């Protein structure tokens with residue numbers, strides 16, 4: 032566990048948590064609560080995570096919000112295993128509220144058409160072993176877990192196929208083990224700002240994430256709560272704190288429960 036911002040007072044954060052009227056834990060899933068798996072349906076949470084989150088909700092009045100890049104439809108497995116109150120999916124383009132309401136934000140027509148154009152050449156890379164994922168507002172090509180020469184081939188062909196598609200409507204983004212062409216307009220930062228807008232100004236909040244796409248969320252947490260990079264190796268990040276999973280993740284979540292326990 033390493034503070035990345037010299038002004039971070041972690042003991043003070045947990046003291047405040049103990050006195051807070053409102054506690055909110057915002058959590059990415061893949062790579063954060065569960066080790067990355069090449070087949071997402073096999074990405075199971077680290078041991079003890081589900082148990083501790085259950086305790087966070089029931090024992091210390093925490094609102095647990097999952098903020099994932101996956102489509103809501105692809106989160107069924109994780110959501111069945113992870114106690115939670117609310118879900119934001121597809122990088123902030125879909126929301127499943129605590130009342131069971133499904134909200135989907137509408138893409139502009141031009142973005143929709145360009146994503147359709149981008150999908151066909153991406154699909155052709157599947158023969159080299161890449162995994163293609165079509166989400167509400169993006170097309171992602173995954174090569175993590177592939178042998179290096181095959182991954183490099185996919186990366187090169189994709190760069191050619193998607194040349195010029197990063198524009199006013201779409202952003203071309205690299206993430207750990209792949210590349211994504213994503214409609215502009217919403218990201219995890221928008222999801223976090225929307226969640227925080229519904230919280231009391233003095234609510235004690237933390238966001239935990241592992242990937243480059245979580246940086247938007249870290250930025251949105253500035254001045255409102257703690258941002259935590261959960262990752263085996265440290266990288267350049269805007270997060271306040273770095274945890275190496277699973278031990279330090281479990282330690283952090285246990286400390287959250289101990290500090291916020293309803294007495």
Ligand SMILES: [Mg+2]
Pocket residue numbers: 059060061062063240241242
């Ligand atoms: Mg992740």
